[in-house]
Amino acid sequence: MVSFIARRVAAALGTLFLSSVLVFLAVQALPGDVATQVLGKDATPDAVAALREKLSLDRPAWERYTDWVRGALHGDFGTSLVSGKAVGSEVSMYLGNSALIALITVLFAVTGSIVLGILAGLYRDRWPDHLISTVSLVGMSVPEFVVATVLVLCFSVALPWFPAVVLYGPDASVGQLLPAVWLPALALAVVMAAYIVRMARTSVIDVMASEYVTTARLKGLSTWRVVTRHALPGAMLPTLHVIALNVAWLAGGVAVVENVFNYPGIGKLMLSSVQNRDLPVIQAIALISAVVYVVCNLAADLGAMALNPKLRTRGRTR
Amino acid sequence: MSDIHHPGRRSVLAAGAASAAALGASWLLTGCSGPAAAPVLPAAAKKGAPDRGGTLRIARPPASEAETLDPASALSAYEYLGALYNRLVRVDANGDLAPDLAESWEPDAQARTWTFRIREGVTFHDGRRLTAADAAYTLRHILDKATASPQAAVLAPLIDPKTLRTPDEHTLVVPLKTPNAEFPSLLTHYNCYVVPDGSARSIGRTGIGTGPFKLESFAPAGPGRVTAYTDHWQGRPVLDAIAFYSVADMSARSNALLAGQVDLLSQTNLDFATARVVAASSRATVARVKNAQWYVLPMLTTEKPFTDVRVRQAMKLAYDPEHVVKVALQGAGTAGWDNPVPPSDPAHIAAHPAHDPEKARYLLKQAGHEGLATDLYTSSYDPIFTPMALAYQDSAKRAGIRIKVKTAAADSYYTQIWMKKPLMATYWYTGRPVDQLFTQVFRGGSSYNETAWSDKDFDALLDRARRETDDNRRRELYGEAQTFVVEKGGAMTPMFADRLVGLSRKVRGYAEHGFEFDYLGIGLKGA
Numbered sequence: 001m002v003s004f005i006a007r008r009v010a011a012a013l014g015t016l017f018l019s020s021v022l023v024f025l026a027v028q029a030l031p032g033d034v035a036t037q038v039l040g041k042d043a044t045p046d047a048v049a050a051l052r053e054k055l056s057l058d059r060p061a062w063e064r065y066t067d068w069v070r071g072a073l074h075g076d077f078g079t080s081l082v083s084g085k086a087v088g089s090e091v092s093m094y095l096g097n098s099a100l101i102a103l104i105t106v107l108f109a110v111t112g113s114i115v116l117g118i119l120a121g122l123y124r125d126r127w128p129d130h131l132i133s134t135v136s137l138v139g140m141s142v143p144e145f146v147v148a149t150v151l152v153l154c155f156s157v158a159l160p161w162f163p164a165v166v167l168y169g170p171d172a173s174v175g176q177l178l179p180a181v182w183l184p185a186l187a188l189a190v191v192m193a194a195y196i197v198r199m200a201r202t203s204v205i206d207v208m209a210s211e212y213v214t215t216a217r218l219k220g221l222s223t224w225r226v227v228t229r230h231a232l233p234g235a236m237l238p239t240l241h242v243i244a245l246n247v248a249w250l251a252g253g254v255a256v257v258e259n260v261f262n263y264p265g266i267g268k269l270m271l272s273s274v275q276n277r278d279l280p281v282i283q284a285i286a287l288i289s290a291v292v293y294v295v296c297n298l299a300a301d302l303g304a305m306a307l308n309p310k311l312r313t314r315g316r317t318r
Numbered sequence: 319m320s321d322i323h324h325p326g327r328r329s330v331l332a333a334g335a336a337s338a339a340a341l342g343a344s345w346l347l348t349g350c351s352g353p354a355a356a357p358v359l360p361a362a363a364k365k366g367a368p369d370r371g372g373t374l375r376i377a378r379p380p381a382s383e384a385e386t387l388d389p390a391s392a393l394s395a396y397e398y399l400g401a402l403y404n405r406l407v408r409v410d411a412n413g414d415l416a417p418d419l420a421e422s423w424e425p426d427a428q429a430r431t432w433t434f435r436i437r438e439g440v441t442f443h444d445g446r447r448l449t450a451a452d453a454a455y456t457l458r459h460i461l462d463k464a465t466a467s468p469q470a471a472v473l474a475p476l477i478d479p480k481t482l483r484t485p486d487e488h489t490l491v492v493p494l495k496t497p498n499a500e501f502p503s504l505l506t507h508y509n510c511y512v513v514p515d516g517s518a519r520s521i522g523r524t525g526i527g528t529g530p531f532k533l534e535s536f537a538p539a540g541p542g543r544v545t546a547y548t549d550h551w552q553g554r555p556v557l558d559a560i561a562f563y564s565v566a567d568m569s570a571r572s573n574a575l576l577a578g579q580v581d582l583l584s585q586t587n588l589d590f591a592t593a594r595v596v597a598a599s600s601r602a603t604v605a606r607v608k609n610a611q612w613y614v615l616p617m618l619t620t621e622k623p624f625t626d627v628r629v630r631q632a633m634k635l636a637y638d639p640e641h642v643v644k645v646a647l648q649g650a651g652t653a654g655w656d657n658p659v660p661p662s663d664p665a666h667i668a669a670h671p672a673h674d675p676e677k678a679r680y681l682l683k684q685a686g687h688e689g690l691a692t693d694l695y696t697s698s699y700d701p702i703f704t705p706m707a708l709a710y711q712d713s714a715k716r717a718g719i720r721i722k723v724k725t726a727a728a729d730s731y732y733t734q735i736w737m738k739k740p741l742m743a744t745y746w747y748t749g750r751p752v753d754q755l756f757t758q759v760f761r762g763g764s765s766y767n768e769t770a771w772s773d774k775d776f777d778a779l780l781d782r783a784r785r786e787t788d789d790n791r792r793r794e795l796y797g798e799a800q801t802f803v804v805e806k807g808g809a810m811t812p813m814f815a816d817r818l819v820g821l822s823r824k825v826r827g828y829a830e831h832g833f834e835f836d837y838l839g840i841g842l843k844g845a
Contacts, residue, residue, distance in 0.1 A: 083383040083538065149569070156577040157599075164577035165570045167377075167563040169540025259567040262574070272539075272566065275729060276382060 004305065012298045019290035020072075024065050026286075027279055051081075055279075068283070077284040082273075087280045091269065091288065093170050098258070098265035100177060102250050104185040105192065110243055113193035117200025117239070122227065124205055132197060140194030144253065148187040148260040155183060170264040177263075184261045188253060192246045199242040207234040233307050240307070244300030248293040359590075359597055359604050359650065359818065368826035368841025373559040377571045378584040380539035380564035386522035387536060389511035390460045390467040396508065397562055397584050398536070401544050401837045402443075403511030403527030406434060406453060406490075407502045409749070409834055413664045415502055419448065419512055419528065420490075429499040429787045434490040440551040442514050443525075443532035450484040455515040457482060457492070465518070469509035471765065472754055476501065497785045499792055503751030508833045530555040530838050539564050556827065556841035572820060575602045581822040581842065587611065588818040589701045590648055596820045603823050607830050609652055609660045610817035613706055613745045615694070616768040619808040621740035623692070627806055628685040634810055635671060636678035636717035637710050642812040645712070646705035650818065654811035656804045658755060659796075661814065662831075665752040667797040670804050678717035691720040695735045695742035699728040703743040706812060737768050744768065748814065749832025752796050756780055760803055769808030776802050 035051040056064060071077060077087035113136075120132040139147070156164035166172070166180045207213060208231055216226045255267030262268070266285060273281040378397045385395045389403055406420040420434040440448040458479040460467045476494050483491040494501060504510075512528065513521045520526075525533035528551065531544035545559045563580060565571045572592050574580045578601050588596060588604065597604045617624035617633060624630055639653035652661050655670040682688050694711065696703040704725065711721035726735045735742050750758070758764050761780060762772030779802060783795035803809065821828060826843045829836040 080383070149573075152573050152577070156573065160577065164573040164579055165377075165565055167541060167565070167574070167579060169537050169564075171537075171540070260570055260573075262565045262567060262570040268566070272383065278383075 001305070005302065008298060008301050012294045015294050016290060019294075020069055020287055021065070023283055023286040023290070024061075024068060027283060028061055054081075072284070072287060078280040080273075080278055080281050082276045082278045082281075087284045090170075091266070091281065091284050094264060094266045094269040095288065097170065097172070097177060097263065098251075098254055098267065100174065101181055101185050101188070101254060101258075101263065101265060102247070104181055105188040105250060106247055108185060108189035109192040109196060109246070112189070113196035114200050114236075114239065116193070117197040118204050118227065118232070120197065120201040121204025121208065122223075124201075129201070133201070136194040136197040139190045140198070142191075143256075144187055144191045145256045145260050147190050148184065148257050151183045151187055152260070165262040166264060167262070168264065170269075172264060180261065180263065184254075184257050184263055187257050187260075188250065191253070192250070195242055195246060196239060200239045203234070203236070203238050204231060207231045210234070237304055237307055240300045240303050241297075244296040244303075248296040251289045251292045359593055359606075361606060364603065364605075364823065364826060364828075364843075366826050366843065368556050368839075368843050370556060370841070371558045372842040373561055374557050374582065374825070374840065374842060375561045375563065375580040376582045376584050377563050377565045377574050377580040377586075379566055379568075379571075379586070383539050385538035387525040387533070388465070388518075388522040389513065390456075390465050390469065390509050391522065392466060392468050394509070395536070395538075395542075395562075397835075398525060398533075398542065398544065399508055399511050400529070400835045401531040401560060402525045402529045402533060403513070404440075404529055405505060405510050405512060406436075407505045409503075409506050409751075409832055411829070411831060413662055413832075415506065419453065420502075423502050425499060425501070425787060427787070429497045429501070429785065430494050432492045432494065432501050434492070434502075436488040436490060437551065438488055440528050441549055442528055443547055444514075446514060448512070448528055449487045449515075450490040451487075451515045452512055453490045454482045454484050455517075456510070456512045459513060459518055460509060462518070467509050469504075469507050472504055472507070472758065476504075496781075498753070499787050500751060500753035500784060504754055506751060506833075507754070531560060534559070539566075550838075552838060555838045560837075572596065575820045575822070578822070581825055582828070583820040586820065587701075587815075588820050590650075590818075593818040593820070601822060602820055605819045605821055605828055606650070607817040607819060609662050609748055609814035610831075611702075611745050611815045612658065612660060612748050612811065613646075613654070613702060613743070613813050613815060614658070614768070615706075615710060615741065615743055615810040615812065616737075617808040617810065618737070618740045618770055619772075620770045623685070623687050623690065624740055624808060626685045626687075628681045629687055629690065630808055631805070632678040632681040632685070632687075632690075632717065633714070633719070634678075634804075635674045635681070636719050637713035637810075637812070638673040639812045640673075641713045642706060642709040645709035646702055647813060647815050651813045651815035654813045656807075656809070656811045657800050658759065658803060658809060658811050659752055659800055660748045662748075663752060665793055665796045665800075667800050669797075669801060675714075675717035678714075678719070682718070689718045689720065691722070692741055693724050693739070694721045695724050695726050695739045697726045697728045697731040697735070697743075699731045700745060702745070702815060707743050710810075710812065737770070745815075747833070749834070753780075753784060756796075756799055756803075760799075760807060760809075771806075771808045773802075773806060776806070 035048045035055060035057060052058065075088045077091065079085065080087050080090060116132050120129040123129045152164045155161050162183050163180045166177065168176050213226060213231055216230045254265055255270055258265045258267035259271060269281065270285050376397060381395055382393050384393050386393055387398055387402065388394060389399050404419045406418060408416050408418040410416040419437050419440060421437045423432060423434045425432050434453065436448065436450045436453055442448060457477060459465055461470055461474055461477060461479045476496065476498055477492060478495060481493045485491060514526055517526065525536060530547055530550045532547045534543040534545050536542035542562045543559060546555050546557060548554045565574060568586060571583050571586055572588065575583055575596065576599055593604050596602045617630055619625060634656050639655050643649060643651050643653050657670060659666045682690055694707050696707040707723045711723055714721055736744060757780065758766045760767060760771060762777055779795065779799055783792055783799060786792040786795055824842045824844055827836065827839040827841050829839065
């Protein structure tokens with residue numbers, strides 16, 4: 001078991017290292033000079049020279065890379081080319097706001113969709129299954145900005161229950177943001193839930209048809225106990241990975257939804273940084289997204305191991 | 319933000335996702351808004367007197383994360399400027415110059431030295447009295463290299479900051495390097511708001527001016543608030559306060575208006591579908607800023623086939639601007655007939671050749687380009703670009719011109735396409751004085767000369783107009799310049815579009831034209 005964990009952690013670290021190299025190289029690979037790209041229309045020779053010095057482009061790439069990674073490990077991602085503030089603190093402020101949405105989205109989506117998925121699986125091919133499957137399919141097919149717009153239309157414009165947009169800046173307190181969190185979270189949850197519902201349904205159907213469930217039933221256990229004690233852990237296994245991928249997707253999926261709601265989160269920062277060609281911020285966000293992906297997948301693997309006796313005990317049987 | 323195009327500011331979200339979102343929003347809203355959407359958009363804002371007091375909430379696109387209140391900066395937070403500051407000279411509703419902090423101005427006989435009489439009894443928000451020294455400092459601040467003001471490019475060839483004189487507390491003397499009878503009009507630009515003497519380091523945060531509102535709070539690309547300045551020299555404004563909120567996404571701004579979270583959308587040209595939804599809503603309505611956007615199809619005169627003036631003339635004669643206005647603007651604008659000076663400008667002349675596809679065909683044949691085929695670039699940067707390009711394509715067919723409309727990425731449109739591709743769609747805000755318009759966009763060598771057109775005769779004509787101190791004669795010369803551009807220049811101006819502004823039904827006294835916004839008179843009714 002220990003060796004399994006060690007291998008997975010090592011793979012995760014390797015992935016992170018590779019992604020940091022890729023993020024760094026992607027920026028270097030911009031056509032022409034980075035400074036010229038950043039300045040665009042205003043690329044006068046003076047301005048280019050000044051920016052080249054600021055970005056220390058005259059030093060070799062590997063040196064800049066090690067400096068960048070060393071800084072990043074200490075939470076120092078350099079300074080924003082636009083606002084002149086430290087990238088680390090700026091990104092973490094926006095990231096905190098996004099975490100609030102993500103937390104509520106995950107709570108909504110995961111609990112809701114697992115319950116719905118199991119119900120659909122248990123009532124396979126009867127009306128609850130048809131209803132849940134259809135609704136989740138629609139949720140999966142409709143892009144999140146449409147869901148967001150419908151929600152705004154219904155719950156901000158027609159029924160003034162929630163604010164349509166956030167009017168505060170990134171330094172807003174949780175209390176100020178809380179009334180505005182529900183609609184974006186719901187919009188994301190609808191899109192995310194669809195996948196998890198489908199996955200949970202399929203897993204439950206598979207597990208309920210398996211021999212060990214039949215055995216459990218023959219032993220005379222109640223349906224409730226069969227489902228919670230025997231079917232659920234088995235069905236959770238593949239679902240876990242879908243959840244992990246979806247949580248990781250949140251890191252990028254928030255971009256569009258946050259813009260619809262003017263929510264001061266990481267997605268909005270990412271979009272404005274791309275428009276402003278604020279490279280240090282883009283690099284930091286790309287790296288942080290990679291970390292979120294890797295950590296989520298690692299957590300899913302380790303979670304799967306905890307749920308799957310075969311994986312848990314493999315070390316011993318060898 | 320580059321000074322004239324207002325990218326950043328206007329583009330809102332250059333990325334395609336956003337326009338898709340806006341589109342989604344509009345069809346959803348149109349589809350769901352119960353009663354049939356009003357087919358006709360209101361032509362003007364609601365009339366009537368506002369109640370005294372109240373807070374107006376304005377949603378605006380932020381200029382950048384590095385926004386500042388320094389009016390001279392390229393990254394100034396545009397909406398705050400008119401509320402916090404005054405200029406020496408402003409533009410009135412007829413397009414003529416009107417006194418602001420300068421009571422009067424006069425040139426010497428050659429229009430080489432200008433003397434401005436600075437208004438007495440004006441105080442800054444910190445209680446200091448306004449003097450000519452503040453006006454002189456403002457000019458030096460704009461010209462200072464460290465400020466990097468976009469308007470410096472216009473003023474630096476004219477003014478040497480060392481020669482500015484203030485013979486007494488309320489007189490400013492500006493000696494020019496070359497005669498310019500239109501000089502005061504160059505001071506109406508929104509970079510030219512007057513700031514207190516010696517305030518360069520702090521003005522970006524303090525916002526201390528002489529305007530009708532004083533600053534309470536400001537966060538770059540965040541919320542801010544200004545409150546009525548009771549000692550304002552024109553009397554106190556109607557409102558008690560204005561709250562500014564930055565909302566980058568255009569559909570988010572419209573949603574905020576529809577949900578009643580804000581009262582006015584600044585620098586937002588609603589697309590037609592959204593405008594109909596807003597006009598049909600019980601909370602909000604639509605007002606128009608007449609001829610606010612100047613749409614251009616610039617032909618690069620340095621690229622074949624547009625190097626040949628006959629081809630340029632054929633391209634202009636080939637299409638019917640009235641058709642483009644009808645198709646692309648659904649009638650909400652005025653045909654431009656390739657004259658860059660808007661019809662509402664006092665200097666505008668109406669003379670232009672009539673739409674003549676046969677003559678266009680003949681000219682093309684002469685130039686050896688019969689059945690000309692060329693690409694026309696557009697993008698989702700602005701919702702009008704593509705309809706305009708398609709309407710042009712359709713109209714020019716009659717002259718045998720085959721246009722292929724190509725869509726380029728919005729976020730790099732102004733770095734990769736503008737001034738690089740031989741034919742593309744673009745726009746500017748109107749509101750530039752005629753001399754600045756010609757000097758910046760049509761004079762050979764100017765950095766905003768988007769057709770790369772360089773004609774010594776035209777430049778000489780501009781110089782003559784600038785030197786002419788007789789107002790009528792000068793107006794004639796600017797008329798000749800318009801004819802010159804229509805006949806020989808590379809810019810096609812199919813139309814001037816009205817800006818469709820979303821605002822609450824409670825707003826009264828909304829008046830905006832060019833870069834002028836009436837912050838004194840705007841107010842709310844029954845808020």
